Amino acid sequence: MRKYLVIFFVLCQIALLEAQSKSLFEQIRDHNEGIGLWWAGHNGWIIKSDGLVISTDILLDYRLRTKPSSITNKEFSELIDISFITHGHRDHFSRSTSAYLAEHSDCMFVIPESCVTIAEELKLPKERIKVASPREPFQIMGVQVEPLRAIHGNANFAIYYEANLKDCGYVINLDGIRFLQPGDSYLLEDHLFLKDIDVLFFSPTEHNMYIDRSIILINTLDPDYIFPQHHSTAEITESTRFWAKAYQDEVKLRLSNSLKERYHIPIQGDMFLIKK
Numbered sequence: 177m178r179k180y181l182v183i184f185f186v187l188c189q190i191a192l193l194e195a196q197s198k199s200l201f202e203q204i205r206d207h208n209e210g211i212g213l214w215w216a217g218h219n220g221w222i223i224k225s226d227g228l229v230i231s232t233d234i235l236l237d238y239r240l241r242t243k244p245s246s247i248t249n250k251e252f253s254e255l256i257d258i259s260f261i262t263h264g265h266r267d268h269f270s271r272s273t274s275a276y277l278a279e280h281s282d283c284m285f286v287i288p289e290s291c292v293t294i295a296e297e298l299k300l301p302k303e304r305i306k307v308a309s310p311r312e313p314f315q316i317m318g319v320q321v322e323p324l325r326a327i328h329g330n331a332n333f334a335i336y337y338e339a340n341l342k343d344c345g346y347v348i349n350l351d352g353i354r355f356l357q358p359g360d361s362y363l364l365e366d367h368l369f370l371k372d373i374d375v376l377f378f379s380p381t382e383h384n385m386y387i388d389r390s391i392i393l394i395n396t397l398d399p400d401y402i403f404p405q406h407h408s409t410a411e412i413t414e415s416t417r418f419w420a421k422a423y424q425d426e427v428k429l430r431l432s433n434s435l436k437e438r439y440h441i442p443i444q445g446d447m448f449l450i451k452k
Contacts (some may be wrong), residue, residue, distance in 0.1 A: 200445050201251040204229060211353055211450040213375070216245060217409040219268055219359070221377060222255075225351050228317065230258040232346070232357045232377070233268040240410040241265070242269075246445035249273050253281040258317060261287045261360025263343040264294050267410065267419075274298055284316060288323070288344040308344045310366075321347035326361035329383040331418035335362065335368035336383070341445060347373070352449055356397070360406075363389035373397045375450060379406035380427050382418040390427045394435060401450060402439045409444070 198206065200214060204224055211225040219233035236245040236252060253276060261269045269291055276371045277283050278300045287295055295305055306316050310325035324345040328336040345358035347370065355375045358367060363385050376399040380390045384406060394402055407422030424441050431439060440448065 178219070200246040201248075201255070203447055204247075204255050209375070211228075211351060213448040213450050215403070215444060215446050216247060217241065217404075217444045219262070219357070219377070219379070219405045220225070221357070221403075222247075223348075223350060223355065224255075228319070228350075229255045230256050230260065230319065230348065230350070231256055231347075232260045233262055233359070234259060234273055235267055235270050236273050236407070238267055238270065241414070242409065242411055243444070249276040250280070253277055253283075256281055256283045256285045258319065259285060260346055260348070260357065261285065261291055261314070262345060262357065263288060263328065263340065264291045265360070268360065269294060271298060274300060286316065286321065286346070288326075288340075288342050290340040290342040309342070310344055322347040322349075324358065324366045325364060326359040327364060328360045330360050330425065331383060333382060333386065355452060356399075358385075360384055363393055367393055368396050370397060373399045374452065375399060375401040375403070377403050379404050380404055380423045381406050381421065384419075387423050387426050387430070391430050396429075396437075400438055400452075401448070402435065403438075404441055414420075 187257050197271055204222060207224050214222040216222055216234060218235045220235045222231045236249055259277060275298045284304050284306060285300055286308055288308050308323040313322045326343040326345045328339045330336040343359060345361055350354045353374045354372055356373045357377050376387055376397055378390050380387055385393060404422060404424035407424050410416060410420040412420045428436060428439050
C-alpha cells in the first residue's frame with residue numbers, strides 16, 4: 177500500500193512541475209482536474225474547478241508592485257467567471273483591472289455594499305454585480321458564499337478610523353472545499369466561529385492579524401491548507417510598512433509541526449492542487 181502511495185505522490189509532483197513550466201495563463205487555461213489554486217500576489221488568489229474560475233482581490237497592475245504580475249489584464253479577462261472584492265482600497269479593488277474586466281469579459285463581480293459607489297464610477301454593469309452583506313449567505317453560478325464582517329486595521333495595531341462595517345470577507349464553498357478569505361480585518365469572533373475551513377488565507381501584517389492573532393486563527397480553525405497573503409508584493413517604505421510588510425515566517429515558527437506541514441508561503445505564480 178505504501179508503495180502505491182509513494183507512486184501517487186511522485187506522479188502528482190510530476191504533474192505539478194509540468195504545469196508550472198507553463199505561463200500562469202496557460203496553467204489556468206489548461207487545468208482540468210480537481211481544484212487548482214494560484215497566487216497572483218497580495219490578496220489575489222485565482223481558483224479553478226470544473227471549468228469555473230474565480231478570484232479574490234485580484235491586483236495585476238498596481239503602481240506599488242515590486243515586480244510585474246505573472247498574468248495580464250487581457251489574459252485574465254479570457255479566464256475569469258467571478259471576481260470577489262472585499263473592500264474599496266486600491267490594493268484590493270483594482271480600478272484598472274475591474275474596469276478592463278467590465279469591458280472585455282462577461283464575469284460577475286461580488287462586492288460589499290461599501291464598494292457600490294466605486295463600482296458605479298467604474299461603470300461596472302449593474303446586472304453583473306452581486307452586492308454582498310455580512311452574515312447573509314447567497315449562491316452565485318453554483319458557488320455557495322458566506323459573507324463575513326471585516327473590520328479594517330491601521331498602523332500601530334489600531335482599528336482604522338474610517339473602518340466600514342459593510343466591508344466583507346468571504347467563505348467560498350467550491351465543490352465541497354471551503355475557502356476563507358477574511359479580507360483586511362482584525363481577528364473577529366466571526367472568524368473563530370467558523371467550522372470546516374479547508375483552505376485559509378490570512379494576512380499577518382500590522383494592520384491585520386499580525387502574528388499572535390494569526391496563530392489564534394490557525395490553531396482554532398485547524399485548516400488543511402494555510403496560506404499567508406498580503407506580503408512580498410508592494411514596495412516597503414516607512415509609510416507603507418504597516419500594510420506592505422508581513423510576518424509570514426514568524427507565524428510559521430510558532431506553529432506545531434503538524435500545522436507547519438500544511439503551511440505554504442507562496443511565490444507569485446505558484447500553483448497548488450487542493451485536495452479534500
